[in-house]
Amino acid sequence: MVALGHDVKMGSRTAKNAKAAEWTKANGPRASAGTFADAAKFGEVVFNCTAGSVSLEALKQAGGKNLGGKVLVDVANPLDFSKGMPPTLTVCNTDSLAEQIQRAFPDAKVVKALNTMGNEVMLNPGLVPGEHDTFVCGNDPQAKAQVVEIIRAIGWKNPIDLGDITAARGLEMMLPIFVRLVGTLHTRIFNFKIAT
Amino acid sequence: MVALGHDVKMGSRTAKNAKAAEWTKANGPRASAGTFADAAKFGEVVFNCTAGSVSLEALKQAGGKNLGGKVLVDVANPLDFSKGMPPTLTVCNTDSLAEQIQRAFPDAKVVKALNTMGNEVMLNPGLVPGEHDTFVCGNDPQAKAQVVEIIRAIGWKNPIDLGDITAARGLEMMLPIFVRLVGTLHTRIFNFKIAT
Numbered sequence: 001m002v003a004l005g006h007d008v009k010m011g012s013r014t015a016k017n018a019k020a021a022e023w024t025k026a027n028g029p030r031a032s033a034g035t036f037a038d039a040a041k042f043g044e045v046v047f048n049c050t051a052g053s054v055s056l057e058a059l060k061q062a063g064g065k066n067l068g069g070k071v072l073v074d075v076a077n078p079l080d081f082s083k084g085m086p087p088t089l090t091v092c093n094t095d096s097l098a099e100q101i102q103r104a105f106p107d108a109k110v111v112k113a114l115n116t117m118g119n120e121v122m123l124n125p126g127l128v129p130g131e132h133d134t135f136v137c138g139n140d141p142q143a144k145a146q147v148v149e150i151i152r153a154i155g156w157k158n159p160i161d162l163g164d165i166t167a168a169r170g171l172e173m174m175l176p177i178f179v180r181l182v183g184t185l186h187t188r189i190f191n192f193k194i195a196t
Numbered sequence: 197m198v199a200l201g202h203d204v205k206m207g208s209r210t211a212k213n214a215k216a217a218e219w220t221k222a223n224g225p226r227a228s229a230g231t232f233a234d235a236a237k238f239g240e241v242v243f244n245c246t247a248g249s250v251s252l253e254a255l256k257q258a259g260g261k262n263l264g265g266k267v268l269v270d271v272a273n274p275l276d277f278s279k280g281m282p283p284t285l286t287v288c289n290t291d292s293l294a295e296q297i298q299r300a301f302p303d304a305k306v307v308k309a310l311n312t313m314g315n316e317v318m319l320n321p322g323l324v325p326g327e328h329d330t331f332v333c334g335n336d337p338q339a340k341a342q343v344v345e346i347i348r349a350i351g352w353k354n355p356i357d358l359g360d361i362t363a364a365r366g367l368e369m370m371l372p373i374f375v376r377l378v379g380t381l382h383t384r385i386f387n388f389k390i391a392t
């Protein structure tokens with residue numbers, strides 16, 4: 001995001017997080033760090049990049065007031081590693097993390113995006129040759145359009161809009177096959193393509 | 197399967213099922229019909245093509261003794277349409293229909309296969325241009341090899357082997373995104389490809 005010309009404030013539990021400080025130093029004047037609340041206050045668009053199992057707690061620390069009216073891009077996956085590998089999902093089937101977040105922060109415009117590939121590919125789709133896909137869903141069409149614009153700037157050509165936020169169930173439920181494919185292919189550099 | 201030169205007996209709840217009789221008539225001397233038990237007794241390889249929500253009951257009627265030692269290809273998905281659209285799964289996350297079947301019929305060699313695309317594409321992969329994927333998983337390597345051979349004969353080039361039967365969780369959990377994509381793309385003629 002910094003490389004694309006955005007000012008980015010990374011939030012964490014404390015304002016003096018060592019990794020955040022390191023990242024700030026490495027990324028120049030557009031990069032800064034603070035608490036979750038600082039980051040939520042700062043951002044016009046807020047990305048939830050926390051572990052899915054603690055996202056609701058992290059966003060609570062970010063603060064409903066700071067998130068109100070803002071586009072909240074949820075890239076997290078509700079993976080539960082507490083019972084070992086492979087992880088299970090903390091929520092699925094009749095609900096999803098993105099829906100839990102939307103219900104907990106009704107004034108935020110939650111858009112689920114970029115949760116179906118490894119983070120390497122997420123930020124560099126060209127790592128996987130040829131065409132492959134990414135998806136968005138959310139209840140607010142304008143928020144989705146804004147996220148699609150950001151995703152395109154990263155290099156994703158045609159994000160597939162799956163409709164309202166309940167589509168996040170399907171997107172998050174792709175994780176078990178993703179995890180299994182990592183084991184089978186012995187790499188995280190792959191992605192789903194919808195062949196038509 | 198008949199077109200590929202196999203003798204096929206279609207099983208249903210009764211020996212005189214009207215649709216099965218119609219299918220038999222349309223498919224020549226290699227096609228026959230009977231009860232689930234008749235079909236299970238007859239087949240060297242048995243396909244479970246029943247609705248996932250009733251598969252265990254149908255297979256119980258087929259009979260554990262008739263299924264014992266046989267390759268049991270599970271193409272079903274545990275979709276629950278009872279609460280309307282979109283369907284949810286009757287089992288997922290920490291278990292799967294294929295695992296339930298394997299547990300209920302420990303002497304069968306369950307292979308999950310062909311559950312991640314519409315039935316039109318399942319039997320005619322060429323309907324979707326270019327390369328796209330299908331998957332298998334199961335506990336018995338020889339049974340999987342036999343199923344892969346059948347799948348190749350249908351026209352699938354490189355079925356991806358995801359390992360043991362627990363991978364069926366991931367395969368069945370692809371259904372919610374599949375259903376959502378049908379709504380978005382307004383067609384069932386598409387498939388997943390793993391781009392690498």
